[in-house]
Amino acid sequence: MTYSFFLLAKESRIASAVQFFLYDTPKVLMLLVLIVFLVGIIRSFFTPERTRHILSGKKESLGNVLAALLGVVTPFCSCSAVPLFIGFVTTGIPLGVTFSFLISAPMVNEVALVLLYGLFGWKVALIYLSTGLFIAIISGWIIGRLKLEKYVADWVYKTPQAKSSINSEVINWDNRIQLGLDAVKDIVGKVWPYIILGIGVGAGIHGYVPANFMASIMGKGAWWSVPLAVLIGVPMYSNAAGIIPIVQALLGKGAALGTVLAFMMSVIALSVPEMIILKKVLKPPLIAIFVAIVATGIMIVGYLFNFLF
Amino acid sequence: MKKLQILGTGCAKCKKLTEETEKAAKELGIEYSLEKITDIEKIMSFAVMSTPALVIDGIVKVAGHVPEHDVLIKLLL
Numbered sequence: 001m002t003y004s005f006f007l008l009a010k011e012s013r014i015a016s017a018v019q020f021f022l023y024d025t026p027k028v029l030m031l032l033v034l035i036v037f038l039v040g041i042i043r044s045f046f047t048p049e050r051t052r053h054i055l056s057g058k059k060e061s062l063g064n065v066l067a068a069l070l071g072v073v074t075p076f077c078s079c080s081a082v083p084l085f086i087g088f089v090t091t092g093i094p095l096g097v098t099f100s101f102l103i104s105a106p107m108v109n110e111v112a113l114v115l116l117y118g119l120f121g122w123k124v125a126l127i128y129l130s131t132g133l134f135i136a137i138i139s140g141w142i143i144g145r146l147k148l149e150k151y152v153a154d155w156v157y158k159t160p161q162a163k164s165s166i167n168s169e170v171i172n173w174d175n176r177i178q179l180g181l182d183a184v185k186d187i188v189g190k191v192w193p194y195i196i197l198g199i200g201v202g203a204g205i206h207g208y209v210p211a212n213f214m215a216s217i218m219g220k221g222a223w224w225s226v227p228l229a230v231l232i233g234v235p236m237y238s239n240a241a242g243i244i245p246i247v248q249a250l251l252g253k254g255a256a257l258g259t260v261l262a263f264m265m266s267v268i269a270l271s272v273p274e275m276i277i278l279k280k281v282l283k284p285p286l287i288a289i290f291v292a293i294v295a296t297g298i299m300i301v302g303y304l305f306n307f308l309f
Numbered sequence: 310m311k312k313l314q315i316l317g318t319g320c321a322k323c324k325k326l327t328e329e330t331e332k333a334a335k336e337l338g339i340e341y342s343l344e345k346i347t348d349i350e351k352i353m354s355f356a357v358m359s360t361p362a363l364v365i366d367g368i369v370k371v372a373g374h375v376p377e378h379d380v381l382i383k384l385l386l
Contacts, residue, residue, distance in 0.1 A: 075373070081320070082359075083353065084358055084359060086358075087359075155350055159353045159364065160353075178377075
């Protein structure tokens with residue numbers, strides 16, 4: 001269909017790129033709509049207040065695990081990171097547990113998870129989920145051990161404790177479905193240009209870059225590719241959905257799984273805008289430690305997967 | 310005279326909550342004053358955990374989302 005429509009030779013690079021683009025765009029977008037809708041409904045069961053309630057009074061190690069898991073299902077946007085951070089620490093939730101949540105919330109993204117499942121199969125999706133949680137749990141735990149409370153801005157601990165009785169509106173299934181639809185309108189409405197752009201980039205790589213080009217810079221042979229991928233990924237910012245098509249194209253062209261995963265995680269989990277927001281509540285040494293620990297965790301995951309696969 | 314305050318650091322949702330609140334208040338024809346609070350320390354003094362938030366006469370009524378139009382109307386009555 002693609003070929004006859006565009007009157008292109010089957011072998012032509014353009015045909016290959018166009019086919020990749022036309023086949024993947026509707027597939028990815030449809031999957032995205034479905035998942036964002038379902039997640040919108042799941043999230044209606046978890047408010048930040050409820051998550052805090054679950055976490056308060058938990059011991060540190062169990063707290064890290066729970067915080068990382070709750071980070072996945074609690075509605076979270078980076079503009080709420082600061083109030084949430086303060087709300088957590090002022091109720092006595094340990095700093096390390098709070099960080100487990102703050103790391104897992106953006107990094108283990110359910111949209112990315114299901115897109116990975118749809119595009120690469122359950123193995124890659126499961127790897128992404130488990131390593132993301134692992135990094136969040138361990139990084140938070142280390143931050144807790146390091147006793148870094150002195151690097152939290154002084155005014156934070158003087159803030160009155162946030163109440164949790166605000167969401168008194170009764171929520172029923174009609175509301176939940178509405179919330180799911182709102183999420184679709186909100187998220188898909190925002191990310192679709194990036195997805196199409198991402199697939200376009202993917203298509204470009206697919207059609208034009210020689211098949212082993214990526215293998216030489218991002219393949220297993222190059223030991224430095226993992227730290228390099230993280231270094232490039234950290235200042236970049238993209239939502240999880242937008243980065244997936246690029247990941248797909250890189251993998252298809254022979255880049256190693258661990259390297260690509262490291263790149264993806266550093267783009268999603270660490271970003272300059274987020275640091276600027278966090279600077280209001282964290283002193284620079286704590287931000288630096290936070291970035292260093294998470295980046296190290298991501299690199300370990302990268303090496304691990306290059307070793308395993 | 311109702312004192313309305315919108316808490317938020319300036320994200321898209323905060324702007325939407327401001328618009329929706331003004332729309333609802335005008336529709337009801339009530340007298341009101343509206344203040345946007347963007348300073349994070351001031352926001353936190355209201356003890357909210359998620360933004361945007363709507364404060365009516367000093368009491369936090371909405372936090373973390375933009376409510377439906379009819380919900381806002383009820384809150385403003």
